[in-house]
Amino acid sequence: DVILMESGGDLVQPGGSLRLSCRASGFSFSDYAMSWVRQAPGKGLEWVSGVRGSDGIRYHADSVKGRFTISRDTSTSTLSLQMNGLRVDDTAIYYCAKSSVGDYIESMDVWGKGTTVIVSS
Amino acid sequence: QSVLTQPPSASGTPGQRVTLSCSGSNSNIGILTVHWYQKLPGTAPKLLIRHNDQRPSGVPDRFSGSKSGTSASLAINGLQSEDEADYYCAAWDDRLRGAVFGGGTKLTVL
Numbered sequence: 001d002v003i004l005m006e007s008g009g010d011l012v013q014p015g016g017s018l019r020l021s022c023r024a025s026g027f028s029f030s031d032y033a034m035s036w037v038r039q040a041p042g043k044g045l046e047w048v049s050g051v052r053g054s055d056g057i058r059y060h061a062d063s064v065k066g067r068f069t070i071s072r073d074t075s076t077s078t079l080s081l082q083m084n085g086l087r088v089d090d091t092a093i094y095y096c097a098k099s100s101v102g103d104y105i106e107s108m109d110v111w112g113k114g115t116t117v118i119v120s121s
Numbered sequence: 122q123s124v125l126t127q128p129p130s131a132s133g134t135p136g137q138r139v140t141l142s143c144s145g146s147n148s149n150i151g152i153l154t155v156h157w158y159q160k161l162p163g164t165a166p167k168l169l170i171r172h173n174d175q176r177p178s179g180v181p182d183r184f185s186g187s188k189s190g191t192s193a194s195l196a197i198n199g200l201q202s203e204d205e206a207d208y209y210c211a212a213w214d215d216r217l218r219g220a221v222f223g224g225g226t227k228l229t230v231l
Contacts, residue, residue: 035220037166037222039160044123044207044209044222044223044224044225045158045160045166045209045211045222045225046222047211047219047220047221047222050219050220059218059219059220060219061219062217062219095165095166097166100168100171100177101171104171104172104213105213105220106156106211106212106213106220106221107154107156107168107171107172107211108156108158108166108168109168109171109177111165111166111167112165113165114165
């Protein structure tokens with residue numbers, strides 16, 4: 001079975017940092033693009049960051065550029081999201097997701113259960 | 122304000138056909154493919170349609186997708202109560218160099 005399991009969500013103060021992890025299993029991790037997608041309370045889905053499987057090129061949404069960094073470790077099949085300079089509006093459930101084919105970051109067929117990040121003083 | 126525009130709500134009765142729309146531009150839907158997701162409360166999103174009109178295995182054939190120009194549609198035939206959910210379109214945006222979602226349409230089955 002293809003499984004994605006997120007961890008690292010927590011309560012953090014504004015301006016703080018957090019690192020999310022997503023452990024993948026059941027597929028060839030380096031063959032697929034991976035993404036982080038979030039949903040703030042009462043809001044819609046927002047794509048946050050993605051990394052291509054073929055070449056590791058990384059992309060970030062404008063809302064997190066310069067603050068968040070996506071990375072992957074193909075030796076442990078782990079996707080990470082380093083979140084710095086956290087703001088109240090970063091509060092959300094963060095999902096890890098796998099592309100359905102190759103480097104199509106926006107087509108995500110397997111999702112984790114999500115990990116909750118709360119930014120509050 | 123989302124890059125992809127979806128009506129915030131839609132409704133239908135059991136057995137009816139409903140169509141949900143998604144409008145984009147020439148930097149996303151106009152030149153690239155569209156994907157649709159179903160989101161139920163408390164669960165992770167589910168990929169319903171990929172690359173405009175392809176159904177992943179396990180998705181009922183009641184769901185279908187289409188694209189024309191800078192717009193796309195998701196059609197649900199034979200509406201069922203369990204189809205009540207939020208539906209999101211998504212695409213890659215070549216100008217923004219990132220994936221974009223629509224704001225979502227909340228579908229109510231009356």
